[in-house]
Amino acid sequence: MIPATFTYRRAESADHAVVLVGEHGDEAKLLAGGHSLLPLMKLRLAVPEVVVDIGRVRELSFIRDLGDQVAIGALTRHHDLENSALLARELPLLAHAAGQVGDPQVRHRGTIGGSLAHGDPASDLPAVVLALEATLVARGPNGTREIAAADFYRGLFETALEPDELLTEVRVPKPAGAGWSFQKFTKRAIDWAIVGVAAQGDKVALVNMGPTPLRATAVERALADGASVEDAAQRAAEGTEPPADLNAGPAFREHLARVLVRRALEESRA
Amino acid sequence: MKVTITVNGEQIQDDVEDRTLLVHFLRDGANLTATNIGCDTTSCGACTVLLDGESVKSCTVLAAQADGAEVTTVEGLAGPDGELHPMQRAFQAEHGLQCGFCTPGMVMAAVSLLKENPHPTEQQVRVGLEGNLCRCTGYHNIVRAVLAAAAEEEGA
Ligand SMILES: Cc1cc2nc3c(=O)[nH]c(=O)nc-3n(C[C@H](O)[C@H](O)[C@H](O)COP(=O)(O)OP(=O)(O)OC[C@H]3O[C@@H](n4cnc5c(N)ncnc54)[C@H](O)[C@@H]3O)c2cc1C
Ligand code: FES
Ligand code: FES
Numbered sequence: 001m002i003p004a005t006f007t008y009r010r011a012e013s014a015d016h017a018v019v020l021v022g023e024h025g026d027e028a029k030l031l032a033g034g035h036s037l038l039p040l041m042k043l044r045l046a047v048p049e050v051v052v053d054i055g056r057v058r059e060l061s062f063i064r065d066l067g068d069q070v071a072i073g074a075l076t077r078h079h080d081l082e083n084s085a086l087l088a089r090e091l092p093l094l095a096h097a098a099g100q101v102g103d104p105q106v107r108h109r110g111t112i113g114g115s116l117a118h119g120d121p122a123s124d125l126p127a128v129v130l131a132l133e134a135t136l137v138a139r140g141p142n143g144t145r146e147i148a149a150a151d152f153y154r155g156l157f158e159t160a161l162e163p164d165e166l167l168t169e170v171r172v173p174k175p176a177g178a179g180w181s182f183q184k185f186t187k188r189a190i191d192w193a194i195v196g197v198a199a200q201g202d203k204v205a206l207v208n209m210g211p212t213p214l215r216a217t218a219v220e221r222a223l224a225d226g227a228s229v230e231d232a233a234q235r236a237a238e239g240t241e242p243p244a245d246l247n248a249g250p251a252f253r254e255h256l257a258r259v260l261v262r263r264a265l266e267e268s269r270a
Numbered sequence: 271m272k273v274t275i276t277v278n279g280e281q282i283q284d285d286v287e288d289r290t291l292l293v294h295f296l297r298d299g300a301n302l303t304a305t306n307i308g309c310d311t312t313s314c315g316a317c318t319v320l321l322d323g324e325s326v327k328s329c330t331v332l333a334a335q336a337d338g339a340e341v342t343t344v345e346g347l348a349g350p351d352g353e354l355h356p357m358q359r360a361f362q363a364e365h366g367l368q369c370g371f372c373t374p375g376m377v378m379a380a381v382s383l384l385k386e387n388p389h390p391t392e393q394q395v396r397v398g399l400e401g402n403l404c405r406c407t408g409y410h411n412i413v414r415a416v417l418a419a420a421a422e423e424e425g426a
Contacts, residue, residue, distance in 0.1 A: 001310045008271060008288035008334045031335075038330045039312050051288075055335055079324075103401025104382065105315065108324045109331065189400035190313065 003041035010053045014139055014168055017054045022141050022164045024050040030166065031055065032075060032114035035106050060113070060168055063087060068174055074113025074167045079104075081112060091172055093180035093200050097128045100182065103190045113167045119157045119212070121243075122192040124184065126153065126213040130205040131198040134172040140165035153212035175200050179268035183260040187247060194247045195256040197236075199264040209240040209257055219261055229269065233262035273337045277302065278346025286333050292326075293317045295333035296343060304344045304374045308403070315402030318375035318382075319343050325382035327401070344374035347381070357381050357419045366415035368406035376402045380416045389420060 009028075011017035021028045029048035031037055032055060040046035054060070060075035063084050070090055072081070081087055081098035088095050101107055101115070101124050115125040116136065129136075129149045136147045138161055152160050161167060178201030184193045196207030197216075202223045204216040218238035222231060242253035273290075274283045277300050284299040296302045296319065307329055308316035317329040320342040328341075347355035357377050360366065367373045376399065383390065383398040390398060395416045396409070404412060 002291060002294070003289045005287065005289055008332065010334070031332075034332070034335065035312065035330060038332070042310060042330075053332075053335060103315070104386075104398060105318060105325045105327045105379065105401045106312070108321075108326050108382075189397070 001042040001044075003038070004044055004047045006041075006048055007050045008053065009050060011057055014054075014057055014060055014166060017052055017057065017166050018139055018141060018164065020050075020052045021166070024052075026163055028052055028163075030117075032111040032117075033077065033109040034114075035102070035110040036114060036118045036120065054166070065090070066171070070172050070174065072112055072170045072172065074116075074169060075111050076113075078102075078107035078110050078112070078115075082107060090174050091132065093132065093175075093182060093198060094125070094128055094172065096180075097124050097182045097198060100124060100184050106190075112170060116152070116170065117159060117161060117167050119153060119155075119159045120192075121153075121156065121210060121212050122208045123213070124182075124193065124196060124198075124207060127196060127198040127205040127207045128182070129170060129172065130213055130215055131200045131203045132172050132175065133203065134170050136167060137169040137171065138162075138165045139168045144168070146171075150215070153214075156211040158212075178202075179270070181264040181267035183264045183267075185256050185260060191247075195242075195253050195260055197257070197260040197264040199261075199268045201268065204236075204261060204264065206236070206240065206257060206261075209237070209242045209253060211241065211243075214240065216257075216261060219265075223265075229262060229265040233258055233265060236261035271334060273333045275333070275336050275338070276340045278342055284333075288332075288334060290333040291329055292319070292321075292331040292333050292336050292341070293328040295336075296328060296341070299333075302343050302345050306371055306374060308371065308375075313403065314372070314375075315379060316372055316375040318378045318402060320378055320382060323382075323385065325379045325401075342378070344377050347377070355381070356422050357384070357416070360415040360419035360422065361412070364411050364415035364418055366407065366412045372402060372404040372406075376404065376412060380412075380419070383416065384420055384423065388423065390416070392417060 027049040060073040062073040183197040218235035236257040237254035242250040306316040308314035
């Protein structure tokens with residue numbers, strides 16, 4: 001299958017991308033790695049009139065040590081996250097989770113910015129940046145603004161980004177030595193998580209347990225109140241709205257969340 | 271739009287629709303039909319080629335995104351004298367194929383895998399080829415072929 005016709009525009013810089021999407025408004029879609037957008041376009045589930053390719057905007061591909069935080073450019077690919085020595089040292093949860101996304105071919109193309117901006121609750125990295133309490137940096141016609149990861153996800157495939165805004169960077173505070181774990185339950189190797197859990201210290205976030213990625217707040221509160229891992233994990237499904245699909249219904253997902261949160265907490269504390 | 275891609279060492283220019291996928295540029299534009307299309311969902315890996323040396327699914331890359339880049343397809347692996355690439359020889363020797371539909375993509379994914387990890391364990395080969403589906407072999411001989419190619423390249 002091939003996408004419906006569209007006009008291809010290539011952005012030469014981040015500012016140029018903002019200008020190009022500004023010119024075309026709702027009709028335009030940014031294209032980063034294309035590994036969420038192009039499959040949707042091939043199935044004609046997305047039919048943009050204009051595609052603005054930001055894939056060559058080199059200035060947005062970086063991983064930088066800023067002292068107490070790490071800055072990651074939106075165009076940094078999963079493959080680069082997975083193989084970064086800086087991330088392996090400072091943010092092993094992010095490096096490891098990036099290595100669990102799709103397959104090697106997907107990771108050679110897909111980017112962190114595309115993963116976060118797409119807003120798919122089944123994606124891995126949104127839950128990871130929630131657990132890491134990252135800040136997202138967006139650029140639009142009126143300049144730059146920062147959005148806390150906790151405020152970024154608004155609904156199914158819906159984020160705080162305006163249509164003419166570009167995600168440029170993710171800033172992640174370095175966790176103070178706390179253990180971490182990433183649990184991803186799939187039926188087949190390359191599938192998205194049926195349920196996933198990202199844990200950094202006592203911060204726990206869930207993949208595919210509602211219309212957005214979300215923090216397991218009941219678990220976090222129980223841990224703060226001194227509950228055992230076993231007891232805290234029992235509360236993993238509280239406040240979630242797990243979807244039903246071919247792979248699992250809500251009850252099975254709730255069960256998975258409890259089991260995977262327990263495993264994640266056991267691993268991160270080991 | 272005009273797109274120029276160096277395919278297997280040869281510069282190919284074509285005037286294509288903006289929506290043209292790299293796999294169609296290769297098959298219809300460059301007449302290199304070894305690269306197969308096996309699905310509509312970026313799942314099967316039959317279309318895998320190297321883009322600037324790394325494996326990608328060419329059904330999910332626009333030709334425009336590859337403009338100016340270098341692409342290697344399975345047709346570009348053999349030497350100028352027709353001598354097979356070690357990976358191709360290993361697939362032949364270890365019976366790493368039956369119908370052959372997945373093979374061009376499987377071989378390119380395997381070449382990319384060994385580039386990044388020249389001495390993989392069996393488990394690393396299995397995980398490294400998770401983006402490529404084979405409906406015939408049950409994978410065992412494919413894994414054996416990749417390990418044999420790794421051993422041969424080490425010996426060479
Ligand atoms: C076979 C397959 C398996 C996969 N498995 C997984 C998996 O297991 N886990 C997982 O998490 N993901 C998975 N993915 C998705 C993959 O991680 C995508 O690469 C990622 O979701 C999107 O990144 P991209 O760079 O390809 O974005 P694109 O597809 O280019 O863009 C996605 C969306 O984000 C917007 N966008 C992109 N960049 C920006 C930006 N900088 N600012 C604002 N908006 C932007 C685009 O307009 C578009 O709407 C899989 C994909 C495939 C094809
Ligand atoms: S044709 Fe199946 S992944 Fe490209
Ligand atoms: S040999 Fe037939 S699909 Fe792999």
